[in-house]
Amino acid sequence: MSAPKTLFEKVWESHLVAEPANEPALLYIDLHLVHEVTSPQAFEGLRLAGRKLRRPDRTVATVDHNVPTTKDRLIIADAIAAKQIDTLRKNCADFGVELYDVQSPQQGIVHVIGPELGLTKPGMTIVCGDSHTSTHGAFGALAFGIGTSEVEHVMATQCLPQSKARTFRIAVEGELPDGVTAKDVALGIIGRIGSDGATGYVIEYAGSAIRSLSMEGRMTVCNMSIEAGARAGMIAPDETTFAYLKGRKFAPQGADWDKAVSEWKQLASDAGAKYDRELIIPAIELAPYVTWGTNPGMVIAVTDAVPDPAATQSDSDRRGFERALEYMDLKAGTPIEEITIDRVFIGSCTNSRIEDLRAAAKVAAGHHVHASVSAMVVPGSQQVKAQAEREGLDHIFREAGFEWREPGCSMCLGMNPDILQPGERCASTSNRNFEGRQGQGGRTHLVSPMMAAAAAITGRFTDVRTWEFKKPSGEFKKAEVLV
Amino acid sequence: MQAFRTLTSKVMPLDRVNVDTDQIIPKQFLKRIERTGYGDFLFFDWRKDASFELNDPRYKGAQVLVAAKNFGCGSSREHAAWALSDYGFRCVISSSFADIFFSNAGKNGILLVTLPEDEVQLLLNRAASTPHYRLTVSLEDQTVKDDEGFSASFTIDPFRRYCLLEGLDDIGLTLRHADALDKFEQKHNADFWLAPKAEAQAGETAHA
Numbered sequence: 001m002s003a004p005k006t007l008f009e010k011v012w013e014s015h016l017v018a019e020p021a022n023e024p025a026l027l028y029i030d031l032h033l034v035h036e037v038t039s040p041q042a043f044e045g046l047r048l049a050g051r052k053l054r055r056p057d058r059t060v061a062t063v064d065h066n067v068p069t070t071k072d073r074l075i076i077a078d079a080i081a082a083k084q085i086d087t088l089r090k091n092c093a094d095f096g097v098e099l100y101d102v103q104s105p106q107q108g109i110v111h112v113i114g115p116e117l118g119l120t121k122p123g124m125t126i127v128c129g130d131s132h133t134s135t136h137g138a139f140g141a142l143a144f145g146i147g148t149s150e151v152e153h154v155m156a157t158q159c160l161p162q163s164k165a166r167t168f169r170i171a172v173e174g175e176l177p178d179g180v181t182a183k184d185v186a187l188g189i190i191g192r193i194g195s196d197g198a199t200g201y202v203i204e205y206a207g208s209a210i211r212s213l214s215m216e217g218r219m220t221v222c223n224m225s226i227e228a229g230a231r232a233g234m235i236a237p238d239e240t241t242f243a244y245l246k247g248r249k250f251a252p253q254g255a256d257w258d259k260a261v262s263e264w265k266q267l268a269s270d271a272g273a274k275y276d277r278e279l280i281i282p283a284i285e286l287a288p289y290v291t292w293g294t295n296p297g298m299v300i301a302v303t304d305a306v307p308d309p310a311a312t313q314s315d316s317d318r319r320g321f322e323r324a325l326e327y328m329d330l331k332a333g334t335p336i337e338e339i340t341i342d343r344v345f346i347g348s349c350t351n352s353r354i355e356d357l358r359a360a361a362k363v364a365a366g367h368h369v370h371a372s373v374s375a376m377v378v379p380g381s382q383q384v385k386a387q388a389e390r391e392g393l394d395h396i397f398r399e400a401g402f403e404w405r406e407p408g409c410s411m412c413l414g415m416n417p418d419i420l421q422p423g424e425r426c427a428s429t430s431n432r433n434f435e436g437r438q439g440q441g442g443r444t445h446l447v448s449p450m451m452a453a454a455a456a457i458t459g460r461f462t463d464v465r466t467w468e469f470k471k472p473s474g475e476f477k478k479a480e481v482l483v
Numbered sequence: 484m485q486a487f488r489t490l491t492s493k494v495m496p497l498d499r500v501n502v503d504t505d506q507i508i509p510k511q512f513l514k515r516i517e518r519t520g521y522g523d524f525l526f527f528d529w530r531k532d533a534s535f536e537l538n539d540p541r542y543k544g545a546q547v548l549v550a551a552k553n554f555g556c557g558s559s560r561e562h563a564a565w566a567l568s569d570y571g572f573r574c575v576i577s578s579s580f581a582d583i584f585f586s587n588a589g590k591n592g593i594l595l596v597t598l599p600e601d602e603v604q605l606l607l608n609r610a611a612s613t614p615h616y617r618l619t620v621s622l623e624d625q626t627v628k629d630d631e632g633f634s635a636s637f638t639i640d641p642f643r644r645y646c647l648l649e650g651l652d653d654i655g656l657t658l659r660h661a662d663a664l665d666k667f668e669q670k671h672n673a674d675f676w677l678a679p680k681a682e683a684q685a686g687e688t689a690h691a
């Protein structure tokens with residue numbers, strides 16, 4: 001009998017093309033997702049070297065980072081952004097790559113549309129020139145972000161030289177308390193292990209709290225793996241995974257479906273499989289979180305106060321801590337619930353799926369955005385947007401004073417016109433609170449969709465566990481969100 | 484790719500932890516479709532501050548950057564490596580690097596040297612306080628030395644070392660395994676449950 005294996009080891013071993021002595025292994029890549037920002041130099045490299053794209057059928061592209069999220073977005077005012085998008089169009093046409101362009105009813109953030117179209121499947125290897133590729137690990141795929149040279153490498157060879165990562169099992173056990181969402185699970189983990197706590201590892205998330213999450217929730221957790229420094233995050237596929245995938249555009253059908261499911265069922269880690277590191281977190285210890293600093297590890301429960309730098313270990317950590325407080329214009333000891341905000345962003349590949357929008361709408365329903373706050377909701381994809389509109393969520397948001405936008409990365413990184421002004425403070429459902437991430441001088445606090453909606457309404461961070469839920473008025477009463 | 488053997492150079496200290504790639508090169512420069520010309524935008528926001536190290540004439544021409552832990556975290560943008568290299572940096576020394584940046588740097592001929600935190604702190608202090616401070620980084624000997632008696636050796640993955648020493652291009656290296664790749668692919672193609680696109684059905688998704 002062979003030794004028990006982890007989910008990661010099973011996927012790794014089934015994709016080994018070669019294991020040359022004293023060199024990294026060559027790993028076969030099943031799916032390569034491409035977007036406008038990290039691909040132009042790679043396509044150009046192929047052209048210059050006279051190389052072909054090896055597997056157009058395993059390559060899929062969309063536009064998300066640069067595209068405006070306003071109605072009139074077909075004309076892009078920013079000439080450099082427009083050129084980058086046109087370049088992707090030309091490259092996809094030249095190399096035969098399927099492109100979900102701005103007008104496509106399936107356009108959206110690359111990490112939202114991959115799963116939504118059923119391109120992402122258990123047991124696959126998936127790469128994209130974007131660090132949040134870890135999202136797809138929610139399906140039991142090995143999915144990781146790569147740089148542009150690697151993008152070119154995958155285009156030319158459909159494989160990548162890779163050193164085998166170490167494995168890190170994080171189990172969240174028990175029932176998540178009310179108001180504690182997948183985003184809080186992710187932030188709670190990063191707060192415990194730090195923003196470099198998983199560098200060199202592939203995390204496998206396990207435990208009853210993880211298993212009880214929907215696919216949307218699992219994607220949120222895996223998405224944030226990179227914010228702990230992890231190469232990838234994975235969750236074993238189960239009935240929840242299969243139910244999500246069944247019937248999607250690119251999912252196997254009929255007898256093929258049954259065969260596929262029986263293959264996928266074998267992926268879960270074997271009993272007794274060994275990990276390089278393990279951590280167990282009781283779900284009951286988790287709370288709704290708010291980041292207070294300039295990396296996602298600088299995070300604290302909403303009912304706490306901004307921590308004191310004096311409590312940190314090393315000199316360089318303390319300086320980093322002080323610098324973060326200065327940038328964020330916060331004082332140690334300030335209760336989080338006293339921090340007022342100017343902007344709210346609900347969106348990004350972390351939290352822009354239908355379930356995220358339902359959760360935010362439930363909080364917003366019947367309330368109104370605070371007079372000093374401007375708030376926007378940016379669905380992750382055209383399909384999410386259409387679904388939300390069928391459920392009446394757009395009405396709930398609009399009635400509550402939120403802007404309802406077209407899909408894209410938007411203010412997650414502010415490459416399009418959606419940015420913070422210097423000094424503005426934002427409650428954001430995205431994944432990075434780095435200095436200037438949402439606009440130069442902007443101050444980002446990462447939160448869950450419910451927490452973001454609550455902050456929009458009260459104008460300050462507010463514990464959703466004490467929220468007074470209301471019904472939306474008039475014709476929107478029947479919105480599915482409240483059923 | 485430019486080969487790296489031995490380098491003696493001035494040193495720029497950057498005593499900050501968790502320097503992320505958004506700081507190394509902010510997003511507005513990611514819209515360009517070229518691979519060159521990013522050096523002018525290196526640390527774009529930070530260098531607006533006149534006291535930022537990049538503006539300090541003492542460090543002008545430095546090819547070695549020393550930074551505190553977890554350098555290069557965050558976004559996968561290879562533009563960060565392009566900006567460092569275009570500006571003239573050929574070597575970064577820190578106590579830890581983020582994974583994707585580590586890989587991107589190697590692809591662009593930048594040597595990343597990992598040393599223990601106390602040694603990095605010592606180098607940061609010396610670079611900031613010693614006039615004309617220089618380091619010699621030898622990939623051949625795997626050592627970092629200064630003129631004041633500091634000497635440390637570092638470890639590096641042997642294959643990565645070989646590629647840097649020879650300035651080898653990854654795609655070419657992989658294509659040495661073209662036969663194995665063809666063979667693997669033929670077999671792997673049959674595993675349709677791992678293919679992105681099962682026979683696409685006409686029409687929309689059942690889930691919508």
Ligand code: SF4
Nearest residue numbers: 132348349409412413
């Ligand atoms: S939403 Fe943000 S993190 Fe996600 S792919 Fe877009 S820019 Fe990257």
